[in-house]
Amino acid sequence: MSETILLAHGSGGELSHELVRDLFARRFANPILDELGDAALFGVAGLSSGRLALTTDSYVVQPLFFPGGDIGKLAVCGTVNDLAVVGATPCHLSAGFILEEGLPLETLEQVVNSMAETACAAGVDIVTGDTKVVERGAADGLFINTAGVGLVPAGVHLTPANLRPGDRILINGSVGDHGMAVMMQREGLKFGSSLVSDCASLNELIAALLKAVPGAVRCMRDPTRGGLVTTLNEWADAGVGIAVEETAIPVREEVRAVCEILGLDPLYAANEGKVVVAVTPEAVDEALAVLQAHPLGREAAVIGQVTAEHPGRVALHTPLGTRRVIGMLVGAQLPRIC
């Protein structure tokens, strides 16, 4: 391990995983944490059925406002989505603010309004919070932490350990929109384009899916930092192979264009309104239809499948008929993307 913290430790890629595995998971070890899901799942005394889900994320995105969203919308959607992908119905959120002295109050008001609207639209309440202020220069404007509590119904156990060869992998739309929208804003790039972050709460979409194909969803994950490829690699770590078709993965032309200019790969770019879903082969058609019937899944696609071959690895099938292994993100592609 490096002797100091690097930006790559926050990338969602290899160094992030190393930090979690070698430090946090080791020192905090307990059976609930050891699952390392998007949210922790546990029972409590008096809860007659199902389990509670608890998740947290801090948001340090820069700039605070970008096409399609802002740090406040992101802070609500991200935590709602982390609950939804473990099969939980999100209910209550906390919000912790770290403010830099001198932050315009108007900026904070805009962010808080955005959080309130986003929470209302997602059907969750922000029920508790905290505010700290640090002196000028000790933080960069505004950081937000949200934690969320949800309820997972009895019988719902979504985990990569469920994955079986033949399972199909779907995504609800194009990849890289959030990462590239933030980068365009940050770098002052103008395309006169319609490129906006996909930042959205997916709980309604996911609830519709779980209702339509009960028992057929193996696992889900929202491919945020580290992008689609990182999520697929996390799944492959459960001991299966994963094969995806490059041409099947939806990528917007604008995203491709920005990626080329910046030398980035959209498959590693962050998403904030996407969910990767693995379903049993029998359920794939219905799952796809349900996703496509929802406004947040119109461009949903089947992008690959779980294989018995190359366990632990993710293979990309290219249009040229070649196959290459796509590993987890190395280094820090896009710091402060969420």
Add this chain to the structure above:
Amino acid sequence: MSETILLAHGSGGELSHELVRDLFARRFANPILDELGDAALFGVAGLSSGRLALTTDSYVVQPLFFPGGDIGKLAVCGTVNDLAVVGATPCHLSAGFILEEGLPLETLEQVVNSMAETACAAGVDIVTGDTKVVERGAADGLFINTAGVGLVPAGVHLTPANLRPGDRILINGSVGDHGMAVMMQREGLKFGSSLVSDCASLNELIAALLKAVPGAVRCMRDPTRGGLVTTLNEWADAGVGIAVEETAIPVREEVRAVCEILGLDPLYAANEGKVVVAVTPEAVDEALAVLQAHPLGREAAVIGQVTAEHPGRVALHTPLGTRRVIGMLVGAQLPRIC
């Protein structure tokens, strides 16, 4: 309101309350948040009795290490205590880290070890987490957010609205230890003294109290930022008067000395291992005995009572026989104390 965020907005005093009341509570308004307790309380489907408690705090203390604790210990104790004072049994915590690029990994390891030890001692698990890294200069070393979930038994409803004239007010020991220990460390003051932060998890002490005098505890609060006086003013806001005896409030000689040098008032200084308790008059002797029987309550004292007089105000009775109103903290006494 000021047009920009001031350090005083994070003080726990008047400006903090204004920000909560005029911005957060207004925009996020819902019946659970509106209670504005140390933790939010709510039921969930399937929970046969009692309520869940959710709380969050971000920690930005500077320096990261101080006599008696560090930011990690603080992050666990603070959230455990916010659950305990609403009568919840703390069970699960989340941990969100914001790291500055260049932070020595050894520093992070020390903090994480401290969190793990503190959580273990308090009987709680850290079950989920998140790490973000920002570039050099965009944060000050290390910030931590913890959120916590606990379970409040049926029949336990601790709120300042319960307060009645004649209720007695107790505290489990001396005030200002945390604030002055951090200030000594920050300012490089040396007294060759034994002054250490009181940072401690109070859930065991509080559980013993609730067991010993069931139904007699009206409300509790941990007097952190803004200190004892701020907590008492928050209680008086429920529409009662509060009278405290200056000579009854335990203050260490070292704390008095540092306060004098720095021009501060120990009654407004932060505590991290103290709880203010209001009990019915009949239960006061037993409550005091229970607190004093616990290692974290040896110096517990009855410091005052709830009055029908001067509703909304806190009066300090001085040894000279005078009485003065002590209001909420104005300005920023001690930034980044927790």
